Amino acid sequence: MHCVVVGGGLAGLASAVWLSEAGHRVTLLERRGSLGGRTIAMPVAAVDDVPDNGQHVFASGYQHLMRYLDSVGTRKYVEFPGHMTIRLPGGGTRVSAFGGVAGLRAAFGDLPGVTGLDRLRTARAQITLIRQAIRQPAWLDDITADDWFRRIKMPQSARDALWDGIVIGLTGDKPDITSAKVPADLLVTGIRRARETKTPISIGYPTVDLNTLFVDGAEKLFADAGVDIRYRAVVSAVDVAGGAVVGVTLVDGERVSADAVICAVPVWSVRGLLDQVPEHERIYAAIEQLTPVPIVSVNLYLDRSIGMADWGEILLGGEGTLEQVWDRQRMHGRDASRHHLYSTTVSAAYELTNKTNTEITDIQMNQLRRYFPGAAHAEVVHSHVVRMPKSTFAQRPGTAGIRPDQRTSVQGLALAGDWTRTDWTTTMEGACQSAARAVEVILEHARRFDARL
Numbered sequence: 001m002h003c004v005v006v007g008g009g010l011a012g013l014a015s016a017v018w019l020s021e022a023g024h025r026v027t028l029l030e031r032r033g034s035l036g037g038r039t040i041a042m043p044v045a046a047v048d049d050v051p052d053n054g055q056h057v058f059a060s061g062y063q064h065l066m067r068y069l070d071s072v073g074t075r076k077y078v079e080f081p082g083h084m085t086i087r088l089p090g091g092g093t094r095v096s097a098f099g100g101v102a103g104l105r106a107a108f109g110d111l112p113g114v115t116g117l118d119r120l121r122t123a124r125a126q127i128t129l130i131r132q133a134i135r136q137p138a139w140l141d142d143i144t145a146d147d148w149f150r151r152i153k154m155p156q157s158a159r160d161a162l163w164d165g166i167v168i169g170l171t172g173d174k175p176d177i178t179s180a181k182v183p184a185d186l187l188v189t190g191i192r193r194a195r196e197t198k199t200p201i202s203i204g205y206p207t208v209d210l211n212t213l214f215v216d217g218a219e220k221l222f223a224d225a226g227v228d229i230r231y232r233a234v235v236s237a238v239d240v241a242g243g244a245v246v247g248v249t250l251v252d253g254e255r256v257s258a259d260a261v262i263c264a265v266p267v268w269s270v271r272g273l274l275d276q277v278p279e280h281e282r283i284y285a286a287i288e289q290l291t292p293v294p295i296v297s298v299n300l301y302l303d304r305s306i307g308m309a310d311w312g313e314i315l316l317g318g319e320g321t322l323e324q325v326w327d328r329q330r331m332h333g334r335d336a337s338r339h340h341l342y343s344t345t346v347s348a349a350y351e352l353t354n355k356t357n358t359e360i361t362d363i364q365m366n367q368l369r370r371y372f373p374g375a376a377h378a379e380v381v382h383s384h385v386v387r388m389p390k391s392t393f394a395q396r397p398g399t400a401g402i403r404p405d406q407r408t409s410v411q412g413l414a415l416a417g418d419w420t421r422t423d424w425t426t427t428m429e430g431a432c433q434s435a436a437r438a439v440e441v442i443l444e445h446a447r448r449f450d451a452r453l
């Protein structure tokens with residue numbers, strides 16, 4: 001079959017790779033001049049470097065993403081060190097891990113800044129939280145994560161130390177916005193994967209830039225397999241005739257015919273593309289409710305080391321200004337003779353995103369100096385601020401089950417992308433799992449297609 005994949009982010013890349021592995025002829029249409037979507041490296045001439053658009057971390061349950069890395073030959077570039085560090089103002093640190101002694105201590109409420117009776121209250125609230133996440137009471141999707149924490153009497157100190165950060169990390173959005181069901185579902189997915197693989201949940205990171213990790217291997221595979229990649233090809237409609245997909249139309253009016261199509265554009269680009277799909281009104285109504293969340297990432301090139309204790313550190317109390325710092329020397333084995341690169345992340349950065357680059361850099365340098373004694377006299381060599389107003393999407397209360405399935409009512413048409421229905425929220429794994437499911441729909445169609453020939 002001739003399969004057209006629309007969109008060259010992770011969902012589209014994985015779809016194109018797996019369809020071509022299955023022996024189909026593939027054309028990949030990408031609106032931009034390069035592949036990678038929201039996971040890319042960007043050249044910064046001022047420092048002659050190619051940093052990422054933002055730190056991307058992996059969870060140990062990312063099985064479809066790992067399958068993609070196996071396909072493109074880059075799995076060797078992901079490490080799971082099994083720990084991160086929590087840093088307190090003034091420079092104190094505490095290793096954080098889900099397994100081993102640190103995990104056990106956390107389970108008993110022994111978290112940084114949680115003292116006295118609050119430890120007992122934390123341990124009790126955590127048991128209730130896990131139990132409710134597993135049992136999934138119907139009201140979970142009626143309330144926010146913030147309401148949930150209040151309901152189970154999670155002490156504020158434990159929220160500051162761990163739980164608010166987990167919600168922001170897992171859902172990409174603030175606890176007072178996101179539906180409680182989103183972190184609950186993710187906890188259950190994580191626990192299930194940990195049981196299946198018999199390994200504790202842990203967080204990992206790429207040891208190379210995102211282009212090397214996701215794009216270069218795919219491009220080589222496409223060249224070898226004869227996949228036709230068309231850049232700056234903006235699709236305006238998926239074409240349907242007699243209940244089956246027949247191709248796509250580009251904005252300049254060109255038609256590309258196809259036996260099968262996977263539409264892997266992000267949620268904010270879907271409207272208009274699916275007008276000929278019978279259920280398009282339901283899909284468009286759903287996407288209205290998946291609202292964009294901004295992330296601000298900064299690649300800070302400093303004149304010296306700030307003395308990080310770990311590859312990634314979560315700053316306790318840094319919400320909204322400087323939540324996580326990543327040591328690119330340690331992670332990528334970078335040569336630090338010219339400068340030291342620290343990448344920073346602020347999720348759900350609704351306020352920070354409206355500030356100027358200078359303001360953002362000043363705010364973050366002040367925070368670094370508060371938390372890292374080694375940063376006291378550090379000077380900024382260059383600051384590369386990346387604002388992405390549409391980084392991830394929020395799922396507010398009342399949105400459970402609205403994300404559409406990969407399968408459509410149109411023969412030969414499947415949807416993919418982190419916003420379609422998966423076991424995950426807006427993540428790289430969600431994108432790859434959606435691709436695996438979309439490809440499965442198309443392969444089923446191919447079997448019927450073969451039978452007709």
Ligand SMILES: Cc1cc2nc3c(=O)[nH]c(=O)nc-3n(C[C@H](O)[C@H](O)[C@H](O)COP(=O)(O)OP(=O)(O)OC[C@H]3O[C@@H](n4cnc5c(N)ncnc54)[C@H](O)[C@@H]3O)c2cc1C
Nearest residue numbers: 007009010011031037038054056057235391417418427428
């Ligand atoms: C700063 C940042 C940090 C993140 N951190 C993490 C993290 O730590 N862990 C994690 O798991 N996830 C993280 N994410 C989320 C993750 O990057 C995304 O969920 C994932 O990359 C989405 O992939 P996708 O293929 O669904 O969409 P996209 O990557 O958005 O790809 C869609 C592609 O479709 C193209 N397109 C759009 N419209 C058209 C059209 N009409 N015609 C042709 N092409 C079109 C776009 O140009 C784009 O290339 C982060 C995201 C950001 C931005």
